[in-house]
Amino acid sequence: MSDSTDLFNELESVVIRFAGDSGDGMQLTGTQFTNTAAVIGNDVSTMPDFPAEIRAPAGTLAGVSGFQVNFSSRDILTPGDTPRVLFAMNPAALKVSVPALESGGTIIVNSDAFTRSNLAKAGYESNPLEDGSLEGFQLIDVPLTSLNREALKDIEELSTKDKDRCQNFFALGMAFWMFDRPLDMTVDWIQKKFAGKDAVIEGNIKALHTGYYFGETTRTFQHRYRIRPATLPPGTYRKVTGNEAMAMGLVTAAKKMGKTLFYGTYPITPASDILHSLATLRNFDVRTFQAEDEIAAMGSVIGAAFGGALAVTGTSGPGVALKSEAINLGIMLELPMVIINVQRGGPSTGLPTKTEQSDLLQAMYGRNGESPIVVIAPSGPADCFNAAIEASRLAVRAMTPVFVLSDGFLANSSEPWLIPNPDDIPAIEVKHPQGRAADDAPFLPYKRDPETMARPWAIPGTQGLEHRLGGLSKEPETGNVSYVPEHNEQMNSDRAEKIARLAEVIPDQEVFGPEEGDLLLVSWGGTFGAVRSGVARAQRDGKSVAHAHLRYLNPFPKNLGDILKRYKQVIVPELNRGQLAFLLRGHFAMDIKSYSKMHARPFKISEITSKIEEALG
Amino acid sequence: MTTATIPLELNRKDFVSDQAVRWCPGCGDYSILAQMQKTLPDIGVPKENIVFISGIGCSSRFPYYMNTYGIHSIHGRAPTLASGLQIANPDLSVWVITGDGDGLSIGGNHLLHVIRRNVNLNIILFNNRIYGLTKGQFSPTSRSGKRTKSSPMGSIEQPINPLVMAMAANATFVARTIDSNPQHLGDILHQAAMHKGASFVEVYQNCVIFNPSEWDGLGDRKVRDENIIFLEDGKPMVFGKESNRGLRLRGYKPEIVDLGDEYSEEDLLVHDVTQKDLASILSVMEYPESPVPMGVIRKVEMPTYSDGLLAQVAKAQMTKGVGDLAKLFHSADTWTI
């Protein structure tokens, strides 16, 4: 569809940001743009950010919803530090987005939205389109609202308000022209999404085309960009968000165990999309249960685990706080279950739609008594799939609850996922003791497997294995209530040992970069992309720096202590006030430095490289 | 699952666990335990398919004494575990054992919702109108003015009536019985077991240590017939030692009348377990303000939570086909490199 006389800039990658009011459809616009880029073969990484309020007052800074996408002809790991191109649908969106923009970048604004009242709502004293404050950027002002209304004027079924709702497709059309992308995927999508509403279909498609041809005929844009397909490993790909990948991972784990998936949960941002995904999978016999509160959700998971299901809950930090007592019961009953915490900014209600990694210590220690728990964390949106399966495997192996620490960034961001062949995913072995006759020896519900230290998973319905579990201190083997001091000591140490032994079946920690040297960066969870990219950049500059990204936070991989000792400095970048650094210091009694940041968004690559430069002098 | 197919020849002893029972001597819990162990052999369910789940409190020790599957869980949350278990494994006969503090105070929310969802459970609430295990504080069912360790000048709270709460949640099976009448108690437990859906049973239970006179007037054989209306479906509501009194409706209010010259059985209310309005009227009546109805107050058939869920599973499998991972993974725009 491109015109060969156009001037194209060949770029390796571009970061663009769509920003508007939360009612402007920016998430949709960004998603459509990303889908097309991905299908064309670019590597993509996205970061939506939206307000906590469903409909914050229109035109205000609080109501700005943005969607950033990085697309590239090479392998990328983050949504990009600084957008080069910004689509701003109103003054507030401009104001919020400009500080992050690359200098010399392009800003496309809907000039119709720059009314006196909108400027005032955004806190502008003069019009930035006229006062020269955007001098360092290439500013393209498009009277988008009026152009769009004009284009749709013949569609009588649509009111002016309806027509304005198509405006985001006009902007998307411009973006497609600017980046030389085909429209057909979005056209298909519109037709499916609005099936039966012909006028809406017509309006949106017309807006999309008009935006595209506006770019072509008016030559408004000095530059067009071309980003070649990336050379990713061969195979079939799709785009996934962390929450989607998590849901698919859980379903896969259940199938690989030959189990029913039970997902008991209570709606909470940013975890609810896992529930939404799973609720559509009744044909997999997925039993979602929307409980009356967080506590009930956790209770239901324990009940389902007792009943022999793969039992999972998903929540965020405040929900984990409510669930703590029941998680502790799960630890005491020694039943397998998976607890997904999609972390958000805290403390308290905090920043519900923003990302943070500040629940690591809560997962480790947020319960009464000695309460060891397995903790793992995915490193990217697609990796949530693997983390869900791994958590399920460890839970049934050790008969214990396992935490998966995702975060708001991973949950909502997306990237290409190399679709696996389900047959290549190994089965997860599950053992249930067989039934017994009345004259057999009595069943011992807490008799531990000598290798794993796990107790048997005897499920109701099995003849002769009737037994009672409870939260009271127990006698080893029989599980009968016991207040004998030695019993209490032994059961506590057995539960700790059982978790520690998982280190035997988790992979050794890998290091990216030199095996010893001046500096090691240790990270975990959703910061993988930024830290790995920053370290790679520093390595290209000849710096002696390595990166260890931890998936397993409890237990730690067996070789981690040795690795840490091989570097002169160890720095842990985290989106909290140094929680992993604290754990590592306690565990290995070493000098571990923390690079902490709590800006409600992921690290930028440049922040990591600056830190490396600072450390290496 | 290995479900027994052998004929069920169970007896009371099969349900007695090897654990020593540790309630105070004379506690009403003993009677409930004994009736449960006597009733279960007759409900047509293999022992290994029976599960008892409790919260925290004196009553919640119950599962330890039953030789079935069981969980002694955390305070107030038994209905949540029971729900998860029932949904994961709908073939089980799952019993929730709770008390007035466990079920109506800390766990009030769960009780409301588990009943509203009609999860196929039998919920037995031991109501002794006191906190026993924590040694004698007033509970949500204690009468106003009740003097306890935590209310030395008398409770300034209004009590909640468990049956009214169950009715508010549109319970499909609501019943009341009392520990001191083993036969009635056993019969009600049996009926609860046979009902499909959330069966809610309030048992007036005597805490001999901290609230021993709470049920005076209902336990003693000499006076109880004057104070209890034993309900029977399809029968007029007659009570009294000589069967000489009855309940009728005056306007929208229940009224006690003496049978004889003025009123005969024909004037009395006839019990009908399917009538919600009638159940609502009966559930409000409590001793000593009026005689208290005992028996099955409401019993209606409605689809259970698992019925609804499994129907959706079947429907989804019919329309979309049984879940196929490869299909699921590819259920988005894909591209091949």
Ligand code: SF4
């Ligand atoms: S304190 Fe009361 S309810 Fe508890 S065991 Fe003793 S008598 Fe029974």
